[in-house]
Amino acid sequence: MTAAAIEIADVPTRLATPEELVARAIEGDRAAWETLVDLYSGLIWSVTRQFRLCDADAADVAQTAWMRLLEHIDRLRDASRIGPWLATTARRECLRTVAHRRRVVLTGDEGDLDRVDHAQTDLDASLLAVERSQDVGSAVAQLPQRWRDIMLLLTADPPTPYEEIALRLQVPIGSIGPTRRRCLRRLEALLDR
Amino acid sequence: MAIIDRPPEWVRLMGLAAFDHREPSVQVADLDYDSLMTQTNSAGGERVLRFSAGDRLVTVRVTATGKTVSLAIAIVPPQAVRADIRPVHGPVQRRWVGPDGHATCDEVPSGPLSILVHWAAPLRPVRTAWVQV
Numbered sequence: 001m002t003a004a005a006i007e008i009a010d011v012p013t014r015l016a017t018p019e020e021l022v023a024r025a026i027e028g029d030r031a032a033w034e035t036l037v038d039l040y041s042g043l044i045w046s047v048t049r050q051f052r053l054c055d056a057d058a059a060d061v062a063q064t065a066w067m068r069l070l071e072h073i074d075r076l077r078d079a080s081r082i083g084p085w086l087a088t089t090a091r092r093e094c095l096r097t098v099a100h101r102r103r104v105v106l107t108g109d110e111g112d113l114d115r116v117d118h119a120q121t122d123l124d125a126s127l128l129a130v131e132r133s134q135d136v137g138s139a140v141a142q143l144p145q146r147w148r149d150i151m152l153l154l155t156a157d158p159p160t161p162y163e164e165i166a167l168r169l170q171v172p173i174g175s176i177g178p179t180r181r182r183c184l185r186r187l188e189a190l191l192d193r
Numbered sequence: 194m195a196i197i198d199r200p201p202e203w204v205r206l207m208g209l210a211a212f213d214h215r216e217p218s219v220q221v222a223d224l225d226y227d228s229l230m231t232q233t234n235s236a237g238g239e240r241v242l243r244f245s246a247g248d249r250l251v252t253v254r255v256t257a258t259g260k261t262v263s264l265a266i267a268i269v270p271p272q273a274v275r276a277d278i279r280p281v282h283g284p285v286q287r288r289w290v291g292p293d294g295h296a297t298c299d300e301v302p303s304g305p306l307s308i309l310v311h312w313a314a315p316l317r318p319v320r321t322a323w324v325q326v
Contacts, residue, residue: 037209060281
């Protein structure tokens, strides 16, 4: 097998939806769990930042939130809402930590945490960003396999040069630009539904 | 639209490590009540946590003692069984619950914690949801 062929085999072939990842994690699929961790680490971190926790407290909140997700993952009513669920859980753990540090007056009911809190606009915007990202992920999952491969490489950080994409996917370099345009049009249509 | 900060690597590593705590065969007792979230926050008070899994209840009274906490555990139905106190920041501490359903455990490191109660058959072992103490 050539080096180029080995690299092609390493290209992720499919973007799983959060629902699929949750279902696989419930079955004990560590790779699916790791993908969930990659997707939502930023969200948990963002929540702890909102509460200005020290690193040690933020670490305890993060660890508890992950553990809670793991023990609750087979009971999520809507797996596609895993982001908001995790954010709410992290916020509750932050409140416990802050209460423990005796810095705030506590809410009387955990249900209060689900109501609109205008001081949390940044967090809500972050959640919207996550949900939007999930929508994009679901739309990308509906593209033809070859298009998805090309988009994965084009949206890598840093973006993969056309020459390398042509080599790795064994496609004419002149087809990459037009394919990219068709992908974006299709994604736009899917996201507008 | 706000940008989510890139998290430190330890957030991710903690998520990955959590998978090692997966216990699909053990029933989880959910946290139903935490006095910390309902009381006026007076300093030095005892904190009460109540967990339930069906008709099995675990009540934990937590008293802060500096960097550690003391736990008074009560289980319903009462049984003389083993309870494993499992703090993230320290070793597992095994305690025997008396026939009256009570046990205590001192010098438990603060931080996330779960308690595994080995109810005897026909009941199944139950562990409490993870909670910070």
